[in-house]
Amino acid sequence: MNKFQLFKTLRTHNSLADKRNPAVTQNKVAKVFLWIGAAFILLYLIGFAIMFALIANESHSTTASELIFGIAPFILALDFFFRFIAQQTPSQQIKPYILLPISRYTCIDCFIANSLLSVGNLTWFAMLIPYSIMSIVFSEGIGVTLGCLAGFYVLILINSQWYMLARSLINRHIAWWVLPLIVYALIFLPAYAWEGADMAKCCQFYADGGYLLATWKPLPWLFLFAVLAILIYINRRLQYRFVYAELSRTETTKLHHVSQFKMFDRFEETGEYLKLEVKSIMRNKNIKKGFIFATVAVALLSFAISFSDIYNNMVVFWCIYNFAIYGAMILVKVMCHEGNYIECLMVRQENIVSLLRAKYYFYTALLLLPLLLMLPMVVTGKCSLMMLLAVMVFTAGFLYFLFFQMAVYNKQTIPLNSKFVGKGSMETNYLQLLVEILVFAVPLILISVLKLVIGETPTYLVLMAIGFAFIATHKLWIRNIYRRMMKRKYENLEGFRSTISN
Secondary structure, eight states: OOHHHHHHHHHHHHHHHHHHOTTTTTOHHHHHHHHHHHHHHHHHHHHHHHHHHHHHHHOSSSOHHHHHHHTHHHHHHHHHHHHHHHOOOGGGTOGGGTTSSSOTTHHHHHHHHHHHTOGGGGTTHHHHHHHIIIIIHHHHOHHHHHHHHHHHHHHHHHHHHHHHHHHHHHHHOGGGGHHHHHHHHHHTGGGTSSTTOOHHHHHHHHHHHHHHHHTTOHHHHHHHHHHHHHHHHHHHHHHHHHHHHHHTOOOOOOOSOOOOOGGGGGGHHHHHHHHHHHHHHHHOHHHHHHHHHHHHHHHHHHHHHHHOSTTGGGHHHHHHHHHTHHHHHTGGGTTTTGGGGHHHHTSSTTHHHHHHHHHHHHHHHTTHHHHHHTHHHHHHTSSOHHHHHHHHHHIIIIIHHHHHTHHHHOOOOOOSSOOSSSOTTOSOOHHHHHHHHHHHHHHHHHHHHHHHHHOHHHHHHHHHHHHHHHHHTHHHHHHHHHHHHHHTHHHHHHHHHHTOOO
16 A cells, blocks of 8 residues: 555545544534534634725735735734644544554654645635635736735645644643744744834735735745745654654653542542542643643633733623633533543442532632632722622533533543543534533623613622522532433443543
């Protein structure tokens, strides 16, 4: 089998894996909502194309091709961060093939080629093509239009390889987040590097370079292809090194001190699961990484909305978002990590009830962190203490009620420690996406309607009443979740077992 035949075979396998993924058939209604969301994204991109085309057509100082390349750094930065939602690195897909009699780099080469040919790389063309038709074709000609589109496509391919490199290093250690920060600081260097520099000069710098690409000047094209080739070479070496390092790892965890967490003994069986939750965060790499990311996100967002004026018009939304971060990043995947030892939890009746209660108590207590970090807003008058307390109670009650419903439907195991040879949580769970949309949409709609009908203070009192009602009845709805889980026990067990990868 030559490389081309192997590439076709692996591409077919990848397509079949997507179709056989347990999450694909998990909730077809949620999948429909996801497609509707994707359609809205495409409409937004077309809307941006119209907006930029109107600006370009009215501008007398910048051509249309220069304008679109002037904003290219912002587009590519967004593209980089959006890839974290959907794109896997080759090392995350390679485990089933690693022991086959294939040349050591051939498999990784095929997956890198597959990422370069991915349809996802064409997403931004929903904006670029309408923009080109409305602004570039008739003013600068077909040649410049094709140069503009081709140049952007190569930039997106470079971005896909840069994402792979950064994501692999970040999976290795959280400290590698410094690398993207440094790279984007260098990219936006023309905005602040010298006296009098600003964002307009930064855009003009990239507009000038983009015009050379659009007019097919050879040196910029050679530079782009050289960058792409270097990134592909680095990725090829890096992905192979990380995969084999993990497959052959022999290190063991050394515990110098084992904490008994005796403070939880007073809660009896629930206390034992509180200990398990804390120790899981401390000792398992993937759980620890998710917890750290969520905590950092809470801290950064709290700082931004407390000490910046740009969020003043949507304070309520950002407060809801901040309180819901732990739920959206961790609780929405409830039972996925437990899928690694789900049989142990099934040994004794109602073990899972105590586990879910422990999780509820732990993550409800964590809501005190965003509350404390956002108190400066109360001091500066951006919001009232009643609003913060109302949103926190509503989150602990109603929003956590929504997140915990996923315990019934989650049936994909997320690895506890392996980073590269397991897919982790990369499979798309459409129901999780639907729950996250509901969590952020329902409170905003409810608050907006109530403020119009009964006023601001009564609105917050209603939110607190709803939140306290769900908090007071948490034992009832957690037991209801458990009963529904038991009805789906064998279906969920089959899903957990079939997706264990570490």
